[in-house]
Amino acid sequence: MRYRSLVALLLFACLTSSGCAGRTTAPATTPAVAVAPAAPTPGRGASLPSGAEVLDRYIEVTGGKASYDKIRTRHATGKLTFSGMGIEGPLSMWQSRPDRLRLEVDLQGLGRTESGSDGEVVWENNFMTGPRVLTGVERAIVMRTSSLHAESNWRDYYNEANCVGSGSVDDRPTYEVVLTPVEGKPVTFHFDQETGLIAKMSMIVESPMGEIPTETFPGDYREVDGILVPFRTKSKVLTMNQIIQFDSVEHNGEIPDERFALPDEIRALTGEP
């Protein structure tokens, strides 16, 4: 391969790593097996369900709010792969109610990135660009996407949910629901009309580098403790395709507080002792 091919490929690997992968979102606890009856597919001119109806059905088919409410912690391990480039590495994620997060990714040949939230401070320690504290919209996005209850308590995180139309993902009919978060740009969810599951999410990741459009496709749903969890998430970030494949998801295990404690480099930035 010519050298500049390397440059080009790694440029985007880097952008992805520093812009998004470091803040890989917790997999949307997507609905799984069709627990609830399938919603009728609207014909031409048929009225659309409301955004709230689609979202509430999603909660129902993925296990129901009662099941979500039982989840206190989550520990997931797996692999992050940049498909086509042969770059991959182990990924570990810890979450705890309400919004504590620790994410670690170690990409072969590129290095380690850690990120997290102790419920107040949202941070990232990138192997290239170093430690930093996220603020503003960036912080809000991580707080929202790392919450264990972002789906079941979606009304706490979004001001509006509007079903704006129908479409298709992989030739399956979908409802397109635009959610307007309390902070940040609207996110479009594409719900499978038959199963009620999320087939696709389109959002703009806001970072110091700029606004990065991303598309995420959850899949490989498996039931864990009454909740359907997508074990595989494919994402398109710029020209890069990344895949997160979990091999293990555990709920309600004990996670010591130290796991969510701020690293020394971050404490140095926040001035905390």
Added chain:
Amino acid sequence: MNRSAIGPALALMLFSACAGTSSRTPRPLDRQLEQTNLEAFDSVWTTVHDKYWDAEFDGLDWSAVREELRPQAADAGSAAELRGVLGRMLERLGQSHFAILPANVYADVQSEQDHGNGTSGLGLRTHDGEAYVFSVDEESPAAEMEIQTGWRVVSVDGKQLAPVIRRVLDQYGDSTLGPGMASLAAETLLRGKVGNDAVVEFLDGEDVSTFLDVPRSSPTGTTGSIGHLGTMHLDFKSRRMIDVGYIGFNVFIDPPRLMTSFAEAIESHREAKGIVLDLRGNPGGIVGIAMGIGGWLVSEPNQYLGTMSTRDTELRFVLNPRRGAYGGPLAVLVDGRSMSTSEILAAGLQDLGRARVFGSRTAGAALPSVIERLPGGDGFQYAFAHYVSRDGDPLEGRGVIPDVEVPVDRKALLAGQDPVIDAAVAWIRSVQSPEISN
């Protein structure tokens, strides 16, 4: 065969020939060539159509270009003719560094992965169509053989370098890429399998011809592997030149090692009067490393090196100021072999007023681009994003213009001097009361 038989046979042959011309029904061999031509044309056109950063093509009707030129590509009778058609198509974009490289030039500039990773330890640069030894790796067999900087390299393994250099320079014309690619082509000939000697003809300082068997050895430095890109070598150097720190590395790869080494180097030079950051010969690599290095050299937030645009987004290469960033005088060294990420870092620091740049104009190859092989063997180089420096200047085709131009001087090289470093150090020492961040 009697005459009556010859007549119809000739007539049939003539008819066939005419029919092939007038009705454009190609013979099997023509059809094969036409198919190859069209595959190459379609590959180039589609790649630009799908990946060019400006979806509007700045008002150019890209589909009309296809309609106009595709028949000409089909009719091209040779690889050279096809290159002419493809070249005319790419010229319509009005951008540099969209190029069709003839198969032999493509081979000239192939990387070590195609030739083997054995290196002679000699760095070459070209001047007036000739190649000269610009650097000798201290740990290489070439250093033990006392090969000197400034020696002219006439041939490698019997292959004359001058025609290779001329061919590459002719191909790149007035492009800023020419000098860098010419020296790269010359240096490529020195590469090969580890353990295989290169038979090199030198002209020494007295212009006396000398043939030497120069061993090809494993590259110095550490090795790292990234995905399908295979194993690469990072050669990081940090030393003190009395009161001035020197940091240099050959490529922006292996972030864990490079960023750790850079942080340690900054710490070790904290009390230095200034730092020289040598990016000469550095072809670039991971742009995030440039952002990371920049973070060690600025102390104010919200600064960035430049902006890259694709069809979907616009990204600023932001700097995250590190605690303990170095604030003293900074000189960045560049030359025609400084490419891509090297240019982004040098231009960004220059635009920010953070560094003074010394050396010669860089390659002007800052865009993320690739070279792909076309059906038929030629190479197609194209960029898929646009980049402008902090001040809004495109680097592509322009390069970084040093604040202090210091050309390669054979006389100085023969004397064992490095006039670019000398100029940078002299400037650092002239700066009064440098602000040094702790």
